[in-house]
Amino acid sequence: MSRVELRVQGVRFVGWTAIEVSVSIESACRTFSLEAIRQTDEPSIPVPRDADCEVWLDGVKVCTGVTGKVSSTRTDKSNRLSVTGRSKTREIVDCSIDGPGAWHGRTVGQIAADVCDPYGIEVLDLAGDTTPIASFRARDPKEKAYSVIERAARVRSLLVTDDAEGRLVLTRAGSTRAGTIQRGRNILESEVSGDSEGVYSEIRVKGVRTGDDGDFGAALFADATATDNGPRRRRVLVVDTEGRGDAAACQARARWEVATRYGKSINLNYTVPDWRRDDGALWTPNTITRVIDPTEYVDGAFLVVSAAYTMAADQFRTSLQLAPPEGFQLLELPTLATRGKKRDGVLLGVTDPGTIATTARQSQDVRGDSGRNWALDLVEGR
Numbered sequence: 001m002s003r004v005e006l007r008v009q010g011v012r013f014v015g016w017t018a019i020e021v022s023v024s025i026e027s028a029c030r031t032f033s034l035e036a037i038r039q040t041d042e043p044s045i046p047v048p049r050d051a052d053c054e055v056w057l058d059g060v061k062v063c064t065g066v067t068g069k070v071s072s073t074r075t076d077k078s079n080r081l082s083v084t085g086r087s088k089t090r091e092i093v094d095c096s097i098d099g100p101g102a103w104h105g106r107t108v109g110q111i112a113a114d115v116c117d118p119y120g121i122e123v124l125d126l127a128g129d130t131t132p133i134a135s136f137r138a139r140d141p142k143e144k145a146y147s148v149i150e151r152a153a154r155v156r157s158l159l160v161t162d163d164a165e166g167r168l169v170l171t172r173a174g175s176t177r178a179g180t181i182q183r184g185r186n187i188l189e190s191e192v193s194g195d196s197e198g199v200y201s202e203i204r205v206k207g208v209r210t211g212d213d214g215d216f217g218a219a220l221f222a223d224a225t226a227t228d229n230g231p232r233r234r235r236v237l238v239v240d241t242e243g244r245g246d247a248a249a250c251q252a253r254a255r256w257e258v259a260t261r262y263g264k265s266i267n268l269n270y271t272v273p274d275w276r277r278d279d280g281a282l283w284t285p286n287t288i289t290r291v292i293d294p295t296e297y298v299d300g301a302f303l304v305v306s307a308a309y310t311m312a313a314d315q316f317r318t319s320l321q322l323a324p325p326e327g328f329q330l331l332e333l334p335t336l337a338t339r340g341k342k343r344d345g346v347l348l349g350v351t352d353p354g355t356i357a358t359t360a361r362q363s364q365d366v367r368g369d370s371g372r373n374w375a376l377d378l379v380e381g382r
Helices: 092-093 109-118 145-155 247-265
Strands: 004-008 011-013 018-024 033-038 053-059 060-074 078-088 102-106 122-127 135-137 158-160 170-171 177-182 189-194 202-210 221-226 238-239 266-273 288-293 298-312 313-324 346-350 355-362 371-380
Touching: 004 313, 011 298, 018 060, 060 145, 078 170, 092 109, 092 145, 109 122, 109 135, 109 145, 109 170, 135 145, 145 158, 202 247, 221 247, 238 247, 247 266, 288 313
Parallel strands: 122 170, 177 288, 202 238
Antiparallel strands: 004 011, 004 053, 018 033, 018 298, 033 078, 053 060, 060 078, 102 135, 158 170, 189 266, 202 221, 221 371, 266 313, 288 298, 298 313, 346 355, 355 371
């Protein structure tokens, strides 16, 4: 059995000499690139463009999508055929929203389903978030479909990605532990970097919502401030919340901004041999992998953000991008019922009915720092 197959309209194309398939939890559309070298006098392989297709690696389907560019380059010595394509979800990435673009009291899953339906894209809601967004709308009729979904997901701190079946997936950061990357065992290449750009000591989120009858219709303004003790300089960023602008929404957005910006400030890139882990499964994004690399002072559990499966010159490799899992998770909202209690290492306290303060401690840092704290202050008023 060939390790790489492109299946198009019932036909299996094999014999590829170089490939790359990229999958990421930060992208709603996986991509693939296949290449084959043939004799110069051999006819080109008739792979149709803009055709439904599937890509299989080692007997596992990794992409259900559409062929994009198909090209043939011929010299006096060889004929090079290349095929690129993307997941079926490319339609919502490339195309504008096709509908009214306004929702009231709908969940993220329902909004995503409405946006995807005109393009025939199925939505798989693994997050199971049932909290409706009071009011949400597209910025304008030209806004891309994916942008609308991503903004709605941001309100509820959800990840928007795709799966091997070509479905749009709403999910949260995974917690399944799978695989180990270890220096001297399975590391071919590595790059470990930390970037202070995009990280702020204080992030303020502002929101507004229409008051109810008890407020006599007056607008209610909410502010939430999340602080991060990691940056060594004072850096302040002010953002507006998406959709519902009450206190809870501002609070969630502030924590999401601090956590994700921290997670994205640290990048671990490792290339390992083959496409499979020790347990026989493919390396998969949104799983937790142990990294042991004393030369880079790294020893901990990290979230696999993306995986790129490659083959060239009969070398099979997987390039993995990893980041601290805290950067893709949202702390649970504290409530009055948890006042003064310590739960799962998080100290929750309420100073007064209108102010909620939360402090969480994060123990892991790539460069061996003692830890980071981020605190949240929330005030809602008219």
